[in-house]
Amino acid sequence: MANKEKNKIKLAIYWGAACGGCCVSVLDVHEKLFDIVAAADLVFWPIALDFKYKDVEDMPDKDIDVTLFNGAVRNSENEHMAHLLRKKSKLLVAYGSCAHMGGIPGLANFSNRQEIFERVYETTESTVNPEKITPQTKSKVAEGELSLPEFYNDVRTLNQVVEVDYYIPGCPPQSERLLEVFAAIVSGAELPPKGSVIGALDKSQCDECPREKTENKLLKKFKRPFEIEDDGKTCLLEQGVICLGPATRGGCGVRCIEGNAPCRGCYGPPTSIPDPGAKMMSAIATIIDENEPDAIKKVIETIEDPAGTIYRFSVPQSIIRRKIMPQEKKKEEAVLQS
Amino acid sequence: MTYEPTIIAFLCNWCSYTGADLAGTSRMKYASNINIIRVMCSGRIEPMFVLSAFREGADGVLICGCHPGDCHYHEGNYKCLRRFHLLQKYLTQMGLNEERMRLEWISASEGKQFAELADDFTEKIRSLGPCKLKETAETLT
Ligand code: SF4
Ligand code: SF4
Ligand code: FES
Numbered sequence: 001m002a003n004k005e006k007n008k009i010k011l012a013i014y015w016g017a018a019c020g021g022c023c024v025s026v027l028d029v030h031e032k033l034f035d036i037v038a039a040a041d042l043v044f045w046p047i048a049l050d051f052k053y054k055d056v057e058d059m060p061d062k063d064i065d066v067t068l069f070n071g072a073v074r075n076s077e078n079e080h081m082a083h084l085l086r087k088k089s090k091l092l093v094a095y096g097s098c099a100h101m102g103g104i105p106g107l108a109n110f111s112n113r114q115e116i117f118e119r120v121y122e123t124t125e126s127t128v129n130p131e132k133i134t135p136q137t138k139s140k141v142a143e144g145e146l147s148l149p150e151f152y153n154d155v156r157t158l159n160q161v162v163e164v165d166y167y168i169p170g171c172p173p174q175s176e177r178l179l180e181v182f183a184a185i186v187s188g189a190e191l192p193p194k195g196s197v198i199g200a201l202d203k204s205q206c207d208e209c210p211r212e213k214t215e216n217k218l219l220k221k222f223k224r225p226f227e228i229e230d231d232g233k234t235c236l237l238e239q240g241v242i243c244l245g246p247a248t249r250g251g252c253g254v255r256c257i258e259g260n261a262p263c264r265g266c267y268g269p270p271t272s273i274p275d276p277g278a279k280m281m282s283a284i285a286t287i288i289d290e291n292e293p294d295a296i297k298k299v300i301e302t303i304e305d306p307a308g309t310i311y312r313f314s315v316p317q318s319i320i321r322r323k324i325m326p327q328e329k330k331k332e333e334a335v336l337q338s
Numbered sequence: 339m340t341y342e343p344t345i346i347a348f349l350c351n352w353c354s355y356t357g358a359d360l361a362g363t364s365r366m367k368y369a370s371n372i373n374i375i376r377v378m379c380s381g382r383i384e385p386m387f388v389l390s391a392f393r394e395g396a397d398g399v400l401i402c403g404c405h406p407g408d409c410h411y412h413e414g415n416y417k418c419l420r421r422f423h424l425l426q427k428y429l430t431q432m433g434l435n436e437e438r439m440r441l442e443w444i445s446a447s448e449g450k451q452f453a454e455l456a457d458d459f460t461e462k463i464r465s466l467g468p469c470k471l472k473e474t475a476e477t478l479t
Contacts, residue, residue, distance in 0.1 A: 110431075153479040160478065278386040281428065285420035291406070296423045306424065307431035319389040324433030324474045 009065040009186060011036070012044035012056075013095075014085055016078035017105040017155065018071030022096035023047040025172035026068070029179055036179075039186045040065075053081070059088050066185055068095040068168070072105045072316065073156040076137075077149035086162040091185070095178075097171040097266045099158040100197075102316030104171070107308060109315045109322035112153045155316050166192075168199040171266035171313060174252055200251030202270050205243075205263045208250040211235045218289035222302045225261060236262045237287065242309050247279035264312045275319045277310040284310075343397040343463040345371045347456075348387060350380045352410040353445045354402035360449030361456075368453035369460035372400065379403070381414025385425050388439065392429075395472040398438045398463035402452070405443040415443070435466055 015023055023045070027033065043064060044051045067089040073079050086092050097103035108116060121127065121134045137150050158164050168181060177199035184191065192198060206213070217238040228239050236243040236257065244265035245257070256263050269276040284303070290296045303309065311318050349355040355376045361368060377383055380403025391399050401422060403415040422441045430436050440459055444452050 154477075156478055275386055275389060277428065278384065278389055281385040281421060281424045285417060285424050288420045291416045291419070293419065293423065296420050300423055300427055305431075307428050310428075319386075319393045319475075320429075320432050320471060321475045323431070324470050326433070 009040045010043045010063065011040040012064045012067040012085065012089065013042070013047075014044065014067060014069050014071075014081055015046065016069065016071030016082065016099065016158070017074035018096070018098050019104070020047065021172045022068075022070030022098075025096075025170075025175055026178065028175040032175075032179055036182060039182075053084070056084055056088055061087055062090050064089040066091045066093060068093050069099050069158055070096040070172075072098040072102050073152075073158060073161045074105055074108070075149040075151050079152075079161055082158060082161045091165045092158075092162065094158040094164045094167045096173055097169060097268070097313040099164075100167045100169050100317070101268050101314040102155050102157050102321075103266075103313050106155045106157075106314070106316040107312075108155050110308065111323070112325050113151055115325070117151075154322055157317050160316065165194050167197045167268075169197055169249070169267040170200070170252055171264075173199060174255075177251060197249070197268070197271070200249050200267055202272075203250050204270055205245035205248045205250050205252075205254055205257070205267075206235075208254050209235070209245055209257055210254070211257065214238065217287045219287050220289050220299055222284075222299070224304060230260055232260065237283070242280075242284070242303060244276065244280060244310065244312070246283045247273055247276040247310075265310075266313045268314060268317075276314050277307070277318055280310040341464065341468060343371050343460060343468070344395060345369075345373065345398040345400060345460060345463060346391040346396045347372050347374045347400040347402065348377055348380070348383045349374055349444075350382075350403045350410075350414070351376055351378045353404035353408060353443075354380070354452070356446035357402075357444040357448045357452045358456075360447065361453040362449075364449050366449060366453040368456040371460045371463075372456045379409060379411050379414035380418035381409070381411060381416075383418055383421070385421055385428075388425055392434070392438075392469065392471045393475060395469075397466070397469040398440070398459060400455070400459050401439070401441045402444045402455075403441075405445055408445065432471075434469070434471060437462055438466065438469060 013026060042049060044056055067085045069085060073082055094100045098105055117134050121129055122132060135148050137148055139146050181199045212233050213235045219240050221240060222242060223240040225241050228241060241262045243262035245263045247269050248263050248265045249267045249270045252267055265276055273279045288296055288299045290299055349358055358374060383401055388399050403418050406415060409415040426436050426439055442455055
C-alpha cells in the first residue's frame with residue numbers, strides 16, 4: 001500500500017448521516033494526529049480540510065488507500081459519496097456505529113419520510129408553516145435552478161449500499177483503537193479477512209465488566225437509570241436497568257459502565273450474535289420473575305420503549321430493519337381485497 | 339390466485355410434536371399451510387428463530403409447547419412464555435399485527451386440539467392477508 005513518495009498512504013475521511021462525533025474522535029488522538037499526518041496524506045476530510053467533491057471525482061480509481069466513512073446513508077448525497085469513495089478507495093472502512101449498523105440516525109426507521117417531514121415542517125411546536133412548504137430536490141430561483149439531496153424513507157448502513165472492507169465500531173470509536181488499526185495498516189502488517197470488525201474484541205461487554213454478577217438475578221420491575229440507587233458494584237441488569245452488555249462486543253473499555261451508565265450497545269454484537277435485540281430479548285426473558293401471562297406482561301410494561309432500547313444503535317442492520325408503516329399496512333388490505 | 343398463507347410452527351419434541359404426530363396418525367385433516375419445525379423444547383425457541391421466520395417471508399408464526407408444569411425440562415415453557423410476550427411487544431412496535439404470532443400449549447394426547455388450532459390459526463392469518471414484513475425490510479426506499 002506504499003505510495004511512491006515517502007511511503008505515505010493516502011487517507012480520506014468522510015461523513016454521511018452523522019453527528020460529527022466520529023470526525024472529532026479522529027481529532028481526539030490529539031498530538032498523535034501528527035504521527036498520522038507523518039504517515040498519511042489526508043486527501044479528503046470535509047470537517048477539517050477544504051477539498052471539494054470534484055477533487056475526489058478527479059482522482060484515478062483506487063487512488064485513496066484508506067477511506068474512513070462515518071455516518072449512515074439517509075439521503076442521495078450520502079449514497080452518491082458512498083459509491084464515489086468506494087470507487088476511489090482501495091480499502092473502505094465503515095467507521096463508527098452509524099456506518100456500521102445505522103446508529104442513532106437509524107432510529108428513524110421507526111418512521112418514514114412523510115412522518116418526519118410532517119413533524120419537522122408542520123407540527124413541531126415552534127413551526128409556523130401554513131403553506132406547508134417542505135424542501136424540494138429542485139427549485140427555481142432568479143439565478144437558476146437549485147438542488148438539494150433527496151431525503152430517503154429508509155436509513156441504510158454503509159454495507160447496504162456498497163461493499164465494505166472493514167468495520168470499526170463505536171459511537172464514536174475509541175481513539176486508541178483507531179491508532180492501533182492505523183498503525184497496522186501503515187506498517188503493512190497482514191490485515192484480517194475482509195468484512196471483519198476491527199478495533200474491537202470478540203467477547204462481550206459482560207466479559208470485560210468489573211461489576212459483580214450473581215446467578216440469582218430475578219426481577220419484577222425494570223427501571224430507568226435514574227430510578228435505582230446504584231451501589232456501584234452490582235451488575236446493572238441485576239439492578240433492573242436494561243444494559244446491553246450481554247449483546248455487545250467489548251473493546252471500548254466498558255466506558256459507559258465505568259461511568260455508572262448501562263451499555264447502550266454502540267459497539268454492536270459479537271460475531272456469534274447476529275441480532276443484538278434478539279439476544280437481549282432472551283437475556284431479559286430469563287430474568288423476569290413471573291410465570292403467568294398477565295404478570296409477565298406487567299413486568300414488560302415497565303421497560304420503556306423496548307425496541308428502541310435493545311436496538312438503540314442497530315435498527316437498520318437488524319433482522320427486521322424497519323417498521324412497517326400504516327400506509328404500507330393499507331397496501332396489505334388492498335392486496336386482500338383485490 | 340387465492341392467497342395461501344405461509345405459517346411456520348415451532349413444536350417441542352416431547353408434547354406438541356407428538357400431539358401433531360397423533361393428529362397425523364389419526365388421519366385428521368388440517369391446513370397444509372403449517373410448516374412444522376421440531377425443537378427439543380419450547381425453551382429452545384430463540385427470538386432469533388421467530389424474527390428470521392418473518393424476515394424470510396412467514397405470514398404467521400405458531401409456537402407450541404407442553405402445558406405449564408409438564409415441560410420435559412421443567413421450566414422451558416415458562417422461558418418460552420416470557421420470550422413470547424417480549425417478542426410480541428417488540429413486533430407490535432415494528433408495526434406487525436400481534437395476532438400473526440400465537441403461543442398454545444399442546445400435550446402429546448391433544449392431536450385433535452392441534453388440528454383445530456392449525457386450522458383456526460391459518461384462517462386468522464388468511465384473514466389478515468400477506469405479511470408485508472419481508473418486502474418492507476428488503477425494499478430500500
Ligand atoms: S449486563 Fe452490563 S453491568 Fe451487567 S455484567 Fe454485563 S456489562 Fe456489566
Ligand atoms: S459501554 Fe456500550 S454503549 Fe458505552 S461505549 Fe462501550 S459499547 Fe458503547
Ligand atoms: S419439552 Fe415441551 S416445552 Fe419443554
